[in-house]
Amino acid sequence: MTMTTSARITVVGLGTGDPDQLTLGIWRRLQQAERLYLRTERHPMVQLLKENAITYQSFDHVYEAKDSFPEVYEAIAAELLHTAASLKTDIIYAVPGHPMVAESTVQLLRAQSAERGVELTVLGGESFLDEAFNRFGFDPIDGFQLLDAGTLSAGQLRSSMHTLIAQVYDTYTASDVKLSLMEVYPDDYEVVVGHALGVAEEEIIQTIPLHELDRIEGYGNLSLIWVPRSDRADLRNRSFERLHEIVQILRSPEGCPWDREQTHQSIRKNLIEEMYEVLETIDDDDPAAMCEELGDVMLQVMLHSQMEEETGTFTVYDVIQTLNEKLLFRHPHVFGTTEAGNSEEALQNWEAMKAEEKRRKGIKAEQQSVLSGVPRDLPALMKAYKVQKKAAKVGFDWDNINDIYDKIKEELQELQEASGSNDTQHTLEELGDLLFAVVNVARYLDIDPEEALTATNRKFYQRFAYIEEQLRIANKSFDQTDLLEMDRWWNEAKSRT
Incomplete structure (x- = not known):
């Protein structure tokens, strides 16, 4: 559509500063301009304007008046548009370099000029x-x-x-x-x-x-x-794209025979093992080892994603996109308008958005079990802890911890009775009941039973290692000692920790 208004802004580029590189057409525009504005006077071409007595007005004063560059650019664009529209005049606006390279004011003019009734023309100029x-x-x-x-x-x-x-x-x-x-x-x-x-x-x-x-x-x-x-290899190897490329090569016909043969099921256990190795580095407070083991976990994610990429279902970039969108959606107190003053409120927001995700997927919360959402293959101790917490949220819980202690005594008595029989299955069930009751105590004390047992395992390793060390010092083997001597060393190890 042809504009009929006489309000015009023509943007020209002053180039990089060499007068010989300024185009003849732009030089003529500058000479003939009735109203010439410069974004800044701090440019080598300004000397040429002065030598030829070309009058101009710069916006350097705006830089001094505003606190940030975006505010400066908004103010310059606003003044140019207001002047052109109110005076119905032609304006030449000169900027360093090329108007379309690193010139925010020009982008603002392009976005706002039409609605202000101002015709905008952008001419070239040598870019930096x-x-x-x-x-x-x-x-x-x-x-x-x-x-x-x-x-x-x-x-x-x-x-x-x-x-x-x-x-x-x-x-x-x-x-x-x-x-x-x-x-x-x-x-x-x-x-x-x-x-x-x-x-x-x-x-x-x-x-x-x-x-x-x-x-x-x-x-x-x-x-x-x-x-x-x-x-350089060290720089390429810092990029995610290089990792993706390497895994693609490993799985390709020209890649590694072992990697090509793997399936989701064949490396399923690897993911679990790698996760436990990461946990070990965390417990050992070993950042260098943690860095390496986290890489091994990432490899498992890459391999599973690559297998799906080969069938056309999804790629690792879909995995990343899904994760990013989930994080944005579930943190409305960070990326939205909801507020969270503490971690408890943040967790409530997280759970609320999880429920909203299910609703959008057509999953009706009222038709789901209270215990849903607990991974099927979690380690049993961890799973018991999670299902108990979910049940407690709806009131299915003990009144006080003493009742749980009584339940442990009851389950221990039943285990003792079952162990005296020849019914292995019954004994297994009673042992499970006892462990489940102990997990209830942990939950009531707000202690993760997995962490508690892990700490005890570590303590056992350290004390048993002391026994082995004493055997080596004494030049003995286990068949050359007895329980009494080992128990003495065990107590020595206890006194050291």
């Missing part, structure tokens, strides 16, 4: 990218990304791509960039800092190790950082 490709000497076809220093995060970084980081206005920004880069790259990785690229007598290009990024001077409006791409 042109000079970066030229002066740094890399081809973006090899893989390239442009990132904003103000919003940079480690998750955006890809070592396999050339990375340009713009908007590095000062040393503080450079320091933040350094910290993000160090999450992916080693401290001595070489990066390149460029100031005023392509501007005669002002250009500075420095190659430095990453850890010195905030120790050099000269950062300003025309500064950027280049992180060269790399195929």
Whole structure:
């Protein structure tokens, strides 16, 4: 649709600062402008405007008046639109570089101009990218990304791509960039800092190790950082994509024969074993071992996901998406409007959102057992603890702990009687009843029975290891000692812990 309004804003790019690179068409626009606005006066081309007596108005005062860059850009766009619409005039708005490269004000104008009745035209200009490709000497076809220093995060970084980081206005920004880069790259990785690229007598290009990024001077409006791409194995191996690729290769016809043969069922037990090995590292407070064992658990997730990817049902990225969406949905007190002042309220929100998920899936809560949701294959002790907690929530619980102690005595008596018979099945059942009652005591005391028994197992290992050590010192074997001597060493071990 052709606009009939006479309110117009034409955005032009001032280029990187070299007058010889300014296009003839834009130079004529600047000369003929009745109303010329500059986003900032801090640009080499401003000297050319002054030499040719071209009048202009800059928005540098807005930077000083606002607390953040987004506020600055909103204010500039608002003033430009208001001036053009109210005066029904033509405005030339000049920005550094190319108007469509790292120019938030232009994006705001594009989004708001139509509804304000202002016709917007965006013309070109040499981008700092042109000079970066030229002066740094890399081809973006090899893989390239442009990132904003103000919003940079480690998750955006890809070592396999050339990375340009713009908007590095000062040393503080450079320091933040350094910290993000160090999450992916080693401290001595070489990066390149460029100031005023392509501007005669002002250009500075420095190659430095990453850890010195905030120790050099000269950062300003025309500064950027280049992180060269790399195929280094240590960098590739830090990426999730590389892990996915490796597992795909292992399962491929050219991969590992053992990995190709595995199914969900054949490696089912591996997942359980790996989880227990992680728990062991947690109990041992061994971060290095924990790092390795968590990787083994992740491998199991990758293998199961890869098997499904091969059949076309889902990929590991579907697993990640499902998890992310679940976390967002179940934390309305973090990502929504619900509030939670403590962990108990947060847990209530979690449970409420879980119930909402089931409702959306067509699962009617009133038709489900109170005990539903407890995994079928949990270890028995852990499962007993969970089902008791669920039953207690609806009032099916002991009045006080003394009643549970009485129940333990009753179950112990029944176990003693059953063990005197030849009925193994009955004895098994009575032992289970006794263990179940003991779990009730743990729940009543708010102690996880799995953790309690794990601690006792660890204590037993330590004390028994002391007995073995004493046997070695005495140059004895177990068949050369007796229970009395072992019990003495056991008590010595108890006194040491």
